[in-house]
Structures are given as C-alpha cells and as structure tokens.
C-alpha cells in the first residue's frame with residue numbers, strides 16, 4: 300500500500316501532536332503531490348505499535364516498555380538493561396544482544412530529541428529483526444545494545460528537549476541531564492566500538508523560506524568531527540562505515556547527503572554541517588575513541604508523512620553499519636586499542652586544540668522544487684566540518700589539577716569514564732594557570748537559566764602563566780595518560796562555550812590548573 304492513500308485520515312489525527320512548526324494542516328500535504336511522489340513507500344512494512352496504519356500517535360513509553368520486555372522474555376532473547384530514569388522518572392531501557400563475552404559492542408541510540416520518533420520506531424523494529432536469521436548472524440561477531448528511546452519525556456510531550464528544557468544531545472560533556480548520564484553509563488559499562496545516533500531532520504521550514512526548496516535526501520549522515528580526534532578513527536568511519544552505508548542506501552533507492560542545518564537568522568543562506576564542538580553525542584563518543592555515526596532521516600515537521608520510508612532509511616542504515624562492524628570486528632578492536640594507547644601516550648607532548656571552527660567553503664547541493672518535485676541544484680555557502688580550523692591551541696599538559704572543592708567536576712569526569720586520583724599528600728606542582736584577559740557573559744542557547752540559576756555562560760579569553768603551585772592533600776590529579784584525555788581537556792580548558800568553567804561546574808579559574816610535569820606521589 301502506498302502511504303499516500305493513508306494520508307488524509309492520519310494527518311487529521313497527528314496535526315496536534317507535532318511540536319515543530321510547520322506541521323501540515325489537517326488533510327493537506329505539506330508540499331506538492333509531485334514532491335510526495337518522490338518518496339514512495341518501501342517494499343517492506345515495519346510493525347511497531349506506533350507504526351500501525353490506524354494510529355495517530357507513536358509508540359508510547361508504556362508500549363515501548365512492554366515491547367522490550369516481550370523481546371527480552373523470548374528464548375535466547377536479549378538482556379534488558381536499566382540505564383537510568385528520565386527527569387520525569389520514566390525508565391531509560393536498552394536491550395543487550397550478546398552471544399557471549401569478548402565480542403565488540405555496538406550501541407544504537409534513538410530519539411534523543413523527543414519530536415523525532417522515526418529513530419525509536421526504527422530501533423524497535425531493529426530489536427525485532429535481530430531475531431531473524433539474516434540479522435542474527437551478525438551476533439556471531441558483535442554484541443548489539445539497542446536504546447530505542449533516549450528521551451522518553453520529550454517523546455511524551457512531543458518536544459525536542461527533555462522535561463527540564465535541556466537539549467540532551469548537547470549535554471554529553473556536561474552530563475547535567477539524567478538522560479545523558481544514562482547514555483554515558485552504557486558507554487562506560489560496554490565501551491562500544493561503534494555508536495549510532497538516530498534522529499530526524501526538518502524537510503521544509505527554513506529550506507522553503509530561504510531557497511524555495513524542499514530537502515531531498517532520505518538520510519543525512521555525519522560521523523564524529525571534532526578537534527583532537529585521532530585521524531585513524533576518521534578513516535575507519537569513512538572507509539569501513541560511510542562508504543558501504545552509501546552503497547546500501549543506493550541499493551534500496553534511498554539517497555543520502557552530509558548532515559547539515561540552516562541558521563535561524565532570516566537571509567542567512569549558509570548551510571552548516573553538524574557542529575565540531577565536543578558536546579554532542581556524536582563528537583563525545585568519538586572522543587571516547589568509538590566510531591560514532593549520526594543518522595538523520597527525513598521527518599521533523601511533516602507529521603506521519605512517509606513514516607514507513609523514514610523508518611526504512613534508518614533500518615537499512617543500521618543494518619549496513621552493523622554489517623560493517625561485524626566484518627571489521629577484529630580490526631575495530633585493534634583500532635580502539637591502538638587509539639587508546641596513542642591518546643594516552645601523547646600526554647605532556649605536542650599541542651592540543653582547545654577550540655576549532657568549521658571551514659567555510661562553497662558547494663552545490665540538490666534539493667527539490669516544492670511545486671514540481673524536480674531536482675533543484677543550489678549553490679550554497681557551506682561550512683564544512685570535514686576540515687577544522689584550529690582557533691586556540693596550547694601545549695598538551697601531562698594532566699590537570701583540580702581543587703579539593705571541585706567535587707562536582709570530579710564526579711562528572713568519573714561519569715564520563717575518566718580516571719581521577721586524590722592527592723594523598725600536599726605537594727608542589729609545575730603548572731600553568733589561566734588568567735582572564737576578556738570576558739563576555741552570554742546566554743546559553745541550551746535552555747539558559749534552567750540549571751544555572753538564571754546566570755549565563757561565562758565566556759572568557761585567557762592567557763596562561765607558568766608557576767609552581769603548592770597544592771593540599773585531598774585535591775585532585777587528572778592524568779592525561781589515559782584514553783579519554785581529550786575529553787578531559789574539552790571539559791577543563793576554560794575559554795570555550797562548552798567548558799565546565801563557562802557552565803559554572805568549576806567555580807573559579809583557579810579551581811583547576813594545567814599540570815606540566817607529572818607529580819611525584
């Protein structure tokens with residue numbers, strides 16, 4: 300059955316549920332029929348509670364909970380993992396498919412943004428498919444952990460953010476939200492070699508306003524692109540994962556493009572690839588030395604239109620990524636060991652990039668004419684994340700010192716999986732301290748005030764001074780000769796918008812210091 304025939308009745312039901320404007324009005328398509336006809340239904344039909352043709356709402360949290368329990372209860376079924384609870388107290392649950400110890404793990408995450416349901420419907424379908432022989436064979440080589448709904452509160456409310464008003468996908472360095480902490484827990488416990496993050500991208504809205512065009516591609520993709528990422532991870536992401544993924548999508552008649560967004564400012568016609576800050580799941584998992592892939596199907600703003608195809612795009616992509624992980628299982632394990640050792644081995648040497656930016660370029664991109672559905676080639680200013688411009692660099696320290704009262708920061712580092720040691724005796728350290736040279740107090744777009752008592756983020760420019768610093772027993776030593784060293788630097792170098800100083804998790808500039816010689820203990 301073509302989804303087109305289902306539309307009038309379904310759209311009538313869902314118009315009220317779609318949070319992101321512009322939702323299609325009752326009984327009408329959000330764009331011309333000729334555009335809709337570019338997106339025919341897939342040959343396969345997926346069968347989750349929220350995908351039933353008579354439904355106006357997606358799989359509810361209660362239905363998801365029941366479905367995961369039903370799968371876990373089957374013979375040789377997966378293990379149900381309790382990763383945490385949402386702000387409203389909803390369980391955040393995953394299924395772990397494992398045929399025994401020693402296999403590398405893959406983590407699949409859906410619906411970090413509550414109003415992007417295709418990811419969780421698709422991952423529930425994947426959880427079912429992992430029982431079929433064609434998929435189950437992958438479990439000979441890899442473990443698969445499926446977390447279909449990372450933001451259950453946002454799903455209930457039909458909103459992007461969680462109940463607390465924070466964007467969970469921007470919270471993977473700060474870990475202020477219980478939802479981001481639940482994902483961090485899974486990553487710490489299972490050290491996945493591949494993490495997949497399933498979202499939806501807006502199809503109309505800004506592209507219609509700015510280019511009189513509709514987004515054309517079934518799936519937008521991007522792997523981790525962030526300063527200090529080992530280049531071996533980028534090569535593996537491209538050669539072992541993205542290239543086969545593009546082929547798998549093409550084989551199914553699905554199209555793909557790099558993930559990109561448009562700014563909210565009217566008249567600003569630049570397109571930007573996904574950001575290069577170490578705060579999103581995609582980039583933070585990369586700095587945990589995993590291959591990390593963002594998938595964005597069409598969806599946000601078009602209600603239930605083409606829902607089977609949107610889910611199909613995710614399922615085809617996930618199958619390709621799991622197949623690649625299984626094919627390269629041994630090489631991936633070797634790669635993660637190598638990258639872990641390489642990062643740990645570079646402490647006290649060379650430079651780290653504290654802040655980097657995208658590279659402005661130009662390129663042509665294909666969209667759709669909103670009236671005729673024909674391809675429309677548009678020449679755009681394109682901020683590329685494929686090549687990073689370092690803006691601030693510093694010598695890579697041997698580690699960081701944290702003051703006794705920086706307990707909150709120590710706990711967050713540990714939640715990220717970082718090793719932190721308490722100094723047993725007073726000592727003197729060779730350090731660099733930061734000195735403020737300029738300050739901008741700014742609102743933080745990720746829900747200003749919610750967690751910061753109405754205070755904005757503290758954006759600083761700093762210079763460093765090399766001093767000998769007497770430090771007391773009971774203060775903290777965070778060595779950089781560990782695999783998550785670059786995540787530590789992202790959190791503790793103070794002069795960025797994502798730093799823990801900016802977000803007041805570190806009370807003052809002198810709550811931390813760059814340690815330039817390993818302390819004698």
Ligand SMILES: [Zn+2]
Pocket residue numbers: 411412415498499
């Ligand atoms: Zn999203």
